[in-house]
Every structure is written in structure tokens, then in C-alpha cells.
Amino acid sequence: MTYGEELIRHIWPLALFLVMVGGLIVLMLTLPALLGGKRVSRAVNEPYECGIVPVGSTHFRMPIPFYLFAIFFVIFDLEVVFLFAWAVAVKETGWLGFTEALIFILILFAALIYLWRLGALDWRTSRQKLDLRNLDAR
Amino acid sequence: MDSQYIDHAMVLAGILFCLGLVGVMVRRNLLFMMISIEVMLNAAGLAFIAAGSAWGQPEGQIMFLAVITLGAAEVAVGLGLTLLLFRHHNSVNVDQLNQLRG
């Protein structure tokens, strides 16, 4: 088999997939236009219409804890990847590997303790925290 | 994987890398610049995986893990800086960072 033939053999499923995707999109766009009923009103033409007129602007500031949680998730989630890599070779690495993984987890645990004590995992808004402190003081 | 395919993978990785580089240089929005850096890093990761698979070794994949970990760490710190930038200037456009010059 020549290089070109082999290339074609490798590529044709991908090409078929692309054609199918394109076909599906065309189908999805034309069928409703042919079959669906049409009703014109202001609310229907809104983006994300479902008959309800959206309220307010989407440009508002998210509270910082959302961002913090996302970052913590990404970081701790990625550390798990290394544990998977260890788990694959757990027999071969033996007790030495176990100790190393243990140290790794303990360091992560230290970081978690730090975050917890810092209040980074506290989901309350600063207003709620203030109320809580006033409550304690009383 | 045959050696002819590693060339293809490397070309793809090279194209991705250049796209990321152009993105960093052209974009003025810090968020998009960080996304472009991420693209560059992942291009390098792709090159590692292709090379590792060409040699039949796990090293390429391990390096990829290291690369995405770096990417996450960089994004964590970078987003923190972006957030502070937004607080100070009310936008994330890097053209506002023009105090240091001489």
C-alpha cells in the first residue's frame, strides 16, 4: 500500500464525519423553517427567547468566591492526575512510591488547611460575615 | 506511529504555536493574551505527546501532565493579576499599563 492510499484510509472516516456534521446542521436549520409555525412578537425575537422577556443586564460583576472556587478546583483537580499516574504503577513503585505519594498528598493537605484557615473556602459574602461577627459580639 | 506521522503532528503543533504567538502579540485584552499563551503551551504539549508516541515511551505523556499543571498554575496567578488589574483600571486592556517607561 502506498503512502497516499494509506493516508486516504486514515482520513476517510474523518471526512465522512465532517460531511455528516454538515448535513445535520443543514437539516436542523431548514426543517424548522419548513415545518414550524411562525408567530411574530417582540419577546419572541429576543435572544434566548422562551416567551419571557429577560430582565437586567448580563454585565455584572461575579462575586470573587466563584472565581476562587474555580481556581481551587482546577489546581486540586490537576494534582489528582499525578495520583492517577502513580496508581497505574503502584505495584512497580512499591513502598517508596507510596511514601512519595503520601508526602505529595500531605503537602496538598497542608495547602488545604491553609486555605481553610484563611477563610478562602467561606462561601459567605462580606456582608454576611460582618453580620455574623456582630452576632458573635453580642 | 510511523515517523511520517510525527512530521504531521509536529507541523500541526507548530501551526498552533504560531497561532498562539500571534495571539499574544496582537491581542490587547489580558484574558485573551492568557488564552493565547495557553494555546502555545498546549502546542508544546501536543509535540511532546507526538514525540513520546513516536518513540513508544511514556515520557512524552508525563511531560504533557507537567505542562498542563504549569498551565493551571499560571492561569491561577494570572487571573489573580487580571482581577487586580480590573479593580484598578476597570478594564483588562494592557494598553493602560504604560507607567513604566524610559
Place this chain on the structure above:
Amino acid sequence: MNWLALTSLMPLLLVASISVILLLLLAFIRDHKLTCWITCLGLAMAAFWAFADMGDAPQQVTPLLIMDDFSRLLGGTVLLVSLACGWMSYTYLETADEIREEYYILLSLAALGACVLVASNHFASMFIGLELMSVSLFAMVGYMAHSKQQANMTLEAGVKYMVLSGVSSSFLLFGVALIYAYAGNLNIDLLVAAEGPRLQSGYLVIGSALLLVGVAFKMSWIPFHMWTPDVYQGAPAPVTGFLAGAVKVAVFAFAMRWLMMAQGGYLDLLLLGLTVMAVLSMVVGNLLALRQNNLKRLLGYSSIAHMGYIIVTLAASATLGAAALSTALEAAAIYLITYASMTMLAFAVISQLAAQDRRFESGTLAHYQGLLYQQPLLAGALMLAMLALAGMPLTAGFIGKYYLVLVAVDSQLWLLLSLLVLGSSLGLYYYLRVILVLCKTPVGDSRLTLGASEKLLLTLLVAVTLWLGLYPTPAIQWVQLAIQ
């Protein structure tokens, strides 16, 4: 891994444990002085251990790290620089309107990264060390982000450093990936010994070039220096000291391992690139330094020029091969050590001044006018640092430059040699300008106070800078021991 390997790795383990201990400590107690003490003691112990181990047999700890005398010498240097940085940070942070303690976690992590980088003989550990150092430095450069006075500058510096460091890491990684595709091995020592070129050697050439670009970003070799002056000026003074001292030493130590110890026949192209960067850095760095009016910015351009000078050693080992290797290594190590001592001296003075008044680091040179009469010790130390950076005899700078000239003559690099001399004479002008400003009559009569610990730090740094200049024999013997 045996016991011997573990003990030889002790400096790294010590530094790593500082960061974890601090993390746990800060969760419960917040005390700036205690945090600083733990960091400095830990770094001092690690540095002592590294130096005390010198002369022992090299230990390969896992395929990733090698603890030979070279790593111990330069690793110890990096640790001492970090120690000085932590020490000078205390007063600086004490006067800052910003959370103080976390800085030391970042500092110990950055020091750990630098040590890993020095000790790595595998591209994976090189990458991990470099990134550990860089990512900690993003946060350190942008550390003063909540301070009213400094927020704008430190944020700008932090963002610039982050973006350019990210780009340079990508270059470096892509280069390593291509080298790996060629060699099938990530071990730096085995790079040359890789079995015949199964894949085109184009991968090796492009990969090495990209890796060199990545290194050049970190070493701020022109034309990859864009971030340097801005980051030097905007970052807090102690962090700038770390950037100028520890980072440069660590990255160049890696460059030495990669380009000198593991030589190959593929160096011709790299040699060309190195020479171009050396010429540009020496000439443009010195010329741009002439018109700087901020001391930290001036030191930024000066460090560009100094890093240009040191390329001479890489070029020498590439032209002459194994014959010049030991001389080149020796010269590079001595130059790095002397450069680290005088740079840390300069930044220690700036930190202490900036601790009293932030305008000393952010404002123009005019703030330094007449400092000699107001604070003779600080001004004297700064003068010494400037003289040393200019390469005056009897200071550390002279010994470093003398070695570079020796190497350049040995390997007949006449172009680089003449530019080295030209650059040094240009440098004389702007270093002497700083000294002149210090000696002018003062404008105000602001009194500056200096605590005992700051005095001790300055005295130590002055002593090291003078000792390396006046009686360098023991240091040179030590370096020679480490190179063999």
C-alpha cells in the same frame, strides 16, 4: 533511592520544607518577624549544607537531579542570594501597607525552583524548577498590588513579567519537545549520545534554537530583553534583587550544563545566535543604560550588559571544545558568584532606602543627591556596588571581568573581547554618574535611620564584595574544586 542520595538532596528538601512549614504556621499564627526568621534560618541551613557537602562524590538522585560539586556551589550561591533577599525584605515589608507573611512562602518556593534548576540534568526537572521559580516570581513581582503607593507599578510589572515569562516558557517547552523528538531522551547528558538520527536532525536544530530563545528571555539577552527594565523598575526592590541575582545564576547554570557539559556537533548555529546576542546585549544594553534616570532601571540595563559579557564563556567553550571547557566553566562560575554578590549589595541598599521612602526606588536619581552626607554607610555601600559593577580593581567585579578577558583571549574571540572592553568603559560612565549624584550637596536634610539587622546585612555584603576582590584565592580554589 538510598540514604546517601537523600542526604545529598538535603538542601532542596530543607527549602521545600520551609514553604510547607510556613504554610501551616500562617494558617494559625501571623507574625512577620517569626516568618522571616524561619525563612532565613532555613535558607542559611540549606546553603551551609550545600557548601559543607562540597568535595563529596556526585550523587545522581533519580534520573532527574544530580548533586555534584557544581550544583552544590551554584545552588549554595542561589540560596545565599535568597537569604539576603529574605533578610532585606523584612524592613521593606515592615513599612508596606500590604499583607506581609505570604511573601516568604513565595520566596522559599522561588529559591527551591532555582536550586532544582541548578541541579537538574534532565529536561523535565529543568522545566519544573524553572516554572516553580517563575510562577512564584509572578506573584512576588506583583506583590504590592493592594498598596496605595505602589499598586499601579507593581501590577504593571507583574502582568508584563507574567505574559513574557509565559511566552518564553512556551518557546522553551516547544524546543525541548523537538529535541526529545530527535533524541528520544530527555536526559541532558545523553543528548549527544543519542542513537543515530532516526528522525531528521532538523528537529534538533530548531528545538535547540527555540530552547535558546526561552533561555534568552530569562537571561534578558537582547533582543529578548523587553520586559527587563520595566519589571526591574516596577517590582519591589528585594524581588528585583532576586530577579537580578538568583534567577540569572540559576538559568545560566542550566545553560552551562546544557551547552558546555553536554557538548555536541550541533553547536555552530547556536554559537552564531549566542554571539549575536552577546554583541547586542553588550552594546545596546550599555548604550541604553546611559540615558536612564531611575536607579533600578539603570541596574536593569546594567544586568543586560553583564549577562551579555558572560556569554563569552559559552562562546569560548563552543569554539574550543573540551580544551577550553574547564577554564570557561571556572570563569563562568566565578563571574556568576561575583556578579551575585555585587548585585545583592546594590539591591540591599536600594531596599533599605525604599523601606524609608518608596521614592528611592520609583523616582529619579535626584532623590539620591547628597546621600553620602545623610547616610554615609548606605551611600558608601552603594558606591562600592557601583564600582564593583563597573569592574574596578580591588572589588569583586574586577575578578569576574578579569576571568572573562582571560577566557576571551585564550579562545581568540577578538570581537567579543573588544566589545567587552568597550562596554565596560561605557559602563564606567553611568556607574560613576550615580556616585557623582551621591556626592553632591544634599537638597533636603532628611535623616534616615538604619536598624542593627540592616547594618549587619550591609556589612556582610560589603565584606563579601571586598573579600572577593582583595583576596580571591580561596574562592577561586573552591570553584576549581567544584569544576573538576
